Amino acid sequence: MDLIKILENKTITDVPYFKASGIHCGLKKVKKDLCVIYSEKKAVAAATFTKNKVKAAPILLNMKFIENENTQAIVVNSGNANACTGEDGYSDALSMAETTSQALGLSPEEVIVASTGVIGVPMPMDTITSGIGMACEALSYEGGEDAAKAIMTTDTTEKIITVEFNLGSKAAKISAMAKGSGMIHPNMGTMLSFLATDANISKAMLNKALKESVEDSYNMVSVDGDTSTNDMVVILANGACENTLIDTEDENYNIFKKALHFVNVEIAKMIAGDGEGATKLIETNVYNARSLKDAKICAKAVITSSLVKAAFFGADANWGRIICALGYSGAELDVNEINIFFSNSVGKIQICQKGGNIDFDETAAKKILEQEKITVTIDLNDGNYNATAWGCDLTYDYVKINGSYRS
Amino acid sequence: MDLIKILENKTITDVPYFKASGIHCGLKKVKKDLCVIYSEKKAVAAATFTKNKVKAAPILLNMKFIENENTQAIVVNSGNANACTGEDGYSDALSMAETTSQALGLSPEEVIVASTGVIGVPMPMDTITSGIGMACEALSYEGGEDAAKAIMTTDTTEKIITVEFNLGSKAAKISAMAKGSGMIHPNMGTMLSFLATDANISKAMLNKALKESVEDSYNMVSVDGDTSTNDMVVILANGACENTLIDTEDENYNIFKKALHFVNVEIAKMIAGDGEGATKLIETNVYNARSLKDAKICAKAVITSSLVKAAFFGADANWGRIICALGYSGAELDVNEINIFFSNSVGKIQICQKGGNIDFDETAAKKILEQEKITVTIDLNDGNYNATAWGCDLTYDYVKINGSYRS
Numbered sequence: 063m064d065l066i067k068i069l070e071n072k073t074i075t076d077v078p079y080f081k082a083s084g085i086h087c088g089l090k091k092v093k094k095d096l097c098v099i100y101s102e103k104k105a106v107a108a109a110t111f112t113k114n115k116v117k118a119a120p121i122l123l124n125m126k127f128i129e130n131e132n133t134q135a136i137v138v139n140s141g142n143a144n145a146c147t148g149e150d151g152y153s154d155a156l157s158m159a160e161t162t163s164q165a166l167g168l169s170p171e172e173v174i175v176a177s178t179g180v181i182g183v184p185m186p187m188d189t190i191t192s193g194i195g196m197a198c199e200a201l202s203y204e205g206g207e208d209a210a211k212a213i214m215t216t217d218t219t220e221k222i223i224t225v226e227f228n229l230g231s232k233a234a235k236i237s238a239m240a241k242g243s244g245m246i247h248p249n250m251g252t253m254l255s256f257l258a259t260d261a262n263i264s265k266a267m268l269n270k271a272l273k274e275s276v277e278d279s280y281n282m283v284s285v286d287g288d289t290s291t292n293d294m295v296v297i298l299a300n301g302a303c304e305n306t307l308i309d310t311e312d313e314n315y316n317i318f319k320k321a322l323h324f325v326n327v328e329i330a331k332m333i334a335g336d337g338e339g340a341t342k343l344i345e346t347n348v349y350n351a352r353s354l355k356d357a358k359i360c361a362k363a364v365i366t367s368s369l370v371k372a373a374f375f376g377a378d379a380n381w382g383r384i385i386c387a388l389g390y391s392g393a394e395l396d397v398n399e400i401n402i403f404f405s406n407s408v409g410k411i412q413i414c415q416k417g418g419n420i421d422f423d424e425t426a427a428k429k430i431l432e433q434e435k436i437t438v439t440i441d442l443n444d445g446n447y448n449a450t451a452w453g454c455d456l457t458y459d460y461v462k463i464n465g466s467y468r469s
Numbered sequence: 470m471d472l473i474k475i476l477e478n479k480t481i482t483d484v485p486y487f488k489a490s491g492i493h494c495g496l497k498k499v500k501k502d503l504c505v506i507y508s509e510k511k512a513v514a515a516a517t518f519t520k521n522k523v524k525a526a527p528i529l530l531n532m533k534f535i536e537n538e539n540t541q542a543i544v545v546n547s548g549n550a551n552a553c554t555g556e557d558g559y560s561d562a563l564s565m566a567e568t569t570s571q572a573l574g575l576s577p578e579e580v581i582v583a584s585t586g587v588i589g590v591p592m593p594m595d596t597i598t599s600g601i602g603m604a605c606e607a608l609s610y611e612g613g614e615d616a617a618k619a620i621m622t623t624d625t626t627e628k629i630i631t632v633e634f635n636l637g638s639k640a641a642k643i644s645a646m647a648k649g650s651g652m653i654h655p656n657m658g659t660m661l662s663f664l665a666t667d668a669n670i671s672k673a674m675l676n677k678a679l680k681e682s683v684e685d686s687y688n689m690v691s692v693d694g695d696t697s698t699n700d701m702v703v704i705l706a707n708g709a710c711e712n713t714l715i716d717t718e719d720e721n722y723n724i725f726k727k728a729l730h731f732v733n734v735e736i737a738k739m740i741a742g743d744g745e746g747a748t749k750l751i752e753t754n755v756y757n758a759r760s761l762k763d764a765k766i767c768a769k770a771v772i773t774s775s776l777v778k779a780a781f782f783g784a785d786a787n788w789g790r791i792i793c794a795l796g797y798s799g800a801e802l803d804v805n806e807i808n809i810f811f812s813n814s815v816g817k818i819q820i821c822q823k824g825g826n827i828d829f830d831e832t833a834a835k836k837i838l839e840q841e842k843i844t845v846t847i848d849l850n851d852g853n854y855n856a857t858a859w860g861c862d863l864t865y866d867y868v869k870i871n872g873s874y875r876s
Binding site: 115141148155183368381382389390400456 | 525783796824
């Protein structure tokens, strides 16, 4: 991990030959609502998409376009998901790709399209078409922050990171920008996360690295158990760093993959910690499960349980709810072997031993649980497989945000 | 259904030869916390239990005792779940059966034991043992209401019903009393529901009728997606109505099963409508699914989605969240065929047609959604199978109840 350096400046335009822009076109009242990310050099792309059977129009379009060898631009709007919009919605997504490609001198299939916002409302295409024109004109090497702002919905902060690492004698970068917040329980791809790198890597290897990383990063996050219709993760690699092409699982591939996974995990944590209404980031580490699948099921069951999430909101060391969630998760386990701990910068405390009660200092536990980051460690003592998942607490504000009229 | 008469007096002691009592022994501060239900005549019993791998001690005990041919008493405490309490917990559950059986002149395996409350806390057996003594002394033919009160935890109302129906020339009764509220997402058995009947029915047929009914009643309810460690449904049948013994699938069996299922569905609805913090009962009817399994998965996905539940709290006709939940449910379906309606006593309105937007009167929709009971009708137009599930809205009070310290 010492080989991966986190840069202070952390926008997607930190990566050489990537321009970006974020503008207000009118989908939202005031805030920025449309962005374009553009690689001046030819680039290969890899992506993962939602497994929800109800797929938004841009997802259906991208599933075709991602097959193209070259991908140089991503256009994203917030404020309208273009989901459940039928054939018109598909034409609208295609039109977004066409308008962007014309402005940038590309072909439509070299553009990836993403939308986020309300489901089932027709896209106001006049607004969007003129917005894409403005955004393409505004593209610059300083536009990364504007772009990150333009994809936010109920997010309270931008989710951005840039890292630097060495590929042989060359310094390469990976930068990511994402939106999260609600309808977050990814399955395959996830929410919207866009990555750029100047690493020189083949499309096949880029695809392999992304798919493997997504399983253990975005796909281990849950805010509310709802898998969106619009989830996607896309990475563009333009090779500007001029390392020897990565086209096999060599040392540089492993370094690249490690850096990519580091970025994806950091973004996943940002998304979990900024879940709708959340006040706390909950990391659940499951150790010594019978299989990797059991470890993952257990970790996700705990961070998905409404009762566990509400207990974290109330700083209540209610381990009974955690063990209950493990029990109904469907994972194979021996309840009489389970140990559970809470920890963070304030301290570490065991709250359950061999599936049962243990005397612990309730005051110390409460102090740990009042912090903004809490790690739940669950030792199943039943095998050799581990997994980590990230979630957040369930708060009044989650209900407030989602119980108010569509916005 | 016209053959099933709902009685105004609706406690479990309406059923001949059933006595009950509910007392305060000290597990809770003030409220009643222990009850006994007792059939003076010999009775057969059937039960279903939680599928959670973490099973409370009384569940483990009952799984043995339910095999006994005769079952005459149920002892229930609230305030402590006796779950995750190890071997001591099992001894405590056994001791509850022994104490009850001694007071009533039964053998321990003729007693069913149930507990509900906080997980992982040792049972205060002195308090419980003396409480069982008091409760057995207090048994009476008027004790049904006290008993129903003693099993409540965060429930705001008692969940009780008695029906009368004819088996040949004899009038038979079934009465039920249940607790619900939180950690409600039954799988197999459910929360606590105790039923008594004076029908004369064999243990095998009673078991068959109960198991089939539970699948389409309690198992189709969700308050918060959390399956408890203590769920159970138990029915005692003492034959006092003297109908010809039901020991095959004859006409009387079908009448009995119909009455039993009616009672179970009514209790299931009471539990959903009184979910923790709930202000609304949501009934979801799914029609024309490809298989029964698909129909059930769809109905449960909708009433389990936090986003859908929050939208109902806000009276927001956000059909996009409903179709999103159908999409990630795992059910086989064709999104382009889905029609969705809201209805209740105020009116009926279509809000989604063929998986997409339809112009509808938002004011009329809001009026429907502001009522206490809302029916969501989902026509998948994709087969011939139907299912119904019951849930409630997600409110500030759910977070308040579960985000405060263990009580």
